[in-house]
Amino acid sequence: MTPTPFEQHPVSPGSDPFTPLVPEPARQEPVERPEKLRLRVTRPGPNAILLTAAGEVDSTTVTRFREVLLPRLSATARLLVVDLGAVEFLSVPGLELLRYAHSQAFNRGMLLRLVVNTHAVRRAMWQTGLDTVLENHPTVASALEAVPEERVPEGVASTGIAESPGSVLNGER
Template identity: 40%
Template sequence: MAENREAAGHGTLTVVRTDADGITVLGLEGEIDHQSVGGLTRALVPADSAVGQRVVIDLSRVTFMDSSGVNALIAAFQAAGNAGGWLRLVVVRGAVMRTLQLVGLDTVIPFHPTLEDALAPTRPDPGKS
């Protein structure tokens, strides 16, 4: 397991990256805006070049997100999918959730109420074949 901490921008965003069992967990705290989004995008770069990167981004301690953060999440989701992996979000209520719902991200990227839920293996839907 590896853990990296990085304060981005003007101390407005803290990113804690943990890599374990083939899943990267990014714990974010603070605000994601055009000044701090670089910390998030740097943390999204795979620790190795393995295909099929699996990423969970924990937004439960994010207090603000503008379009820079939304764009970074969309790009990360597309990159993970293109490489045969996945990206999941742990989200909170409030302004960040409203922002993500307003742009429709909740219909594209899987949202989970807790980190444990996001880390759980996906189960096939019994109604689908």
């Protein structure tokens, strides 16, 4: 019985002129993947905090996002701007975190503004209806305009009298 090609003994390299010498692959160190979510916190003014996010906010990165975002709500600043301008993907847990952060900011008399200028984030916000709940701005500069000097919840005038949704005080809204 003739052995099948798989049962034949291989020819050792170098003994056959038609078998090329193939060097053993070199061991490579594992390639470090760039982080899926990069976060940076700056203080552009005494009453404002800017949290810049870049990458993806998904189920694997939302915990880290939460750990950086939520402590900023207890700061003495009156405005927290979350720049999502370089976020390529925003999942449901990320959206829920932003909604929660908004309610916590409101309860503490702080304003939370988002910078939303990518299609992926705009679409996620629109699909969940958060685009009508959370204050969105196209640029960081516009989100940092009109930093309140006092920690006053949205919808309450500096006199402590609740405003109606359409009212304008001192030409601002």
